Amino acid sequence: MSSLRINRFIDKGFQYVGIFATLFGLIMLAIFLFNILGDGLSRIDWDFLTNLPSRRASKAGILTAWVGTVWIMILTSLIAIPLGVLAGIYLQEYGTKNKLATIIEVNISNLAGVPSIIYGLLGLEIFVRLMNMGSSLLAGACTLSLLILPVIIVATREAMKAVPNSLREASYGMGATKWQTTWYQILPAASGGIITGVILALSRAVGETAPLIVIGALAYVPFVPQTPLDEFTVLPMQIFNWVSRPQKDFLENGAAAIIILLLITFCMNGIAIYFRNKWQKKINW
């Protein structure tokens, strides 16, 4: 075969490989969703959503679990997003580009890959014990924030790096300070990438169980947390609790709880995507 024919064959072949790879993921997701909806949808009713957990499967509900999840996601967002974005802005725009900066950049990327249970151990020592927060929502939120901070910082930096320098030049040329340039020009232009990073980070946090177990989130919580210093549980923990049991009813509960967790994740992402579209629309039409 001539080299041209080989190249065209590879080109066509790659197209098919790409389509297959995409479909594979989508089909797996579809099978999973179909399965889970089949197993658990019928179990979801108002009682399920508002009952406290119980030893009797038919009476058990996920109230404390989903309230705990929502609480911890709100607290984690409030802590991690400002810290992460501001740190990313500082490191990218204000930091001097020296050896120390390179070391920091490499290590932050590494931190994103550290197993989450290690963050749990860190959180146990620092937040639960040293800072006396106890096994509370606040300690859990701080621990999860540490976990997702590297992801947000890296996403912020990459999004800002992608903003062309000509924009900075134009702004500085008009007599803007660094902060004005960052706030009025670079952040709006980078907002898409930053929010995408935030979505990924929060989606990871919402499903984390190991670090929360380590800091002492409970498996059986018969009350709804009222303040950030209360003890708590989260949906992933409740799910793990139920699917570990042999009784079919608890497995059904687990499936239903998984559906609710998926719903919360979609809502969270939906809100973030709404904001991303709103801010991006302002600049790029």
Next chain:
Amino acid sequence: MNVYYGDNHVLHDINLSMKENTVTAFIGPSGCGKSTFLRTLNRMNDYIDTFRLTGKLEIDGKNIYGKKVKVEELRQEVGMVFQKPNPFPKTIFENVAYGLKIQGNKDKDFIEERVEKSLKQSALWGEVKDKLHNSALSLSGGQQQRLCIARTLAVKPSIILMDEPASALDPISTAKIEELISELKANYTIVIVTHNMQQAARISDRTAFFYLGNLIEYDKTTEIFTNPKNKQTENYITGRFG
């Protein structure tokens, strides 16, 4: 004055002065330092880590590299238009109003008036007055460059620096920009870097010829192009090199 990038000596003993309300052109082959020199006039080179300047650069008698100089104020006095049009990804109105916004100006009427005036001065008002709230990126290249000029004019600088402002544009847009420069001369001092010698001959009062970081010759434009004193100038102008 001399300019260094680290150990690289890029501008050697440059000595020239420019008068108010004139157009000065910097010409020379690529890499001769004319853009570098232009950017020292509004301290845009400050963002390059290895940049170093020795000597003095004075505007209206004040050394702009002095210790107490606020660079943001300098840039409001000395505006810049870049080679590739770089409007902000915002509306046309917001682009022109940006300079006023960062100065802290909140008076809506004043801003609207100033935006209109600047767009009229840069011969763009007629084409955009009904779509001030469209994205600036929807304009053509020539229009975007005139928008960048309007944006610079809005803060009322006394000096405008132009780094090959028409090199990325088609001939008709180029002609419009050149016409604009001739009109602006009455109220502003303009310094323009250009690769296009005919352009320099058309629009400037005085021309400076740079070569390999040295200022070879600086004289009235008519003298430079008809009666150059330096052999190298003559060779460049007649196209023997460059």
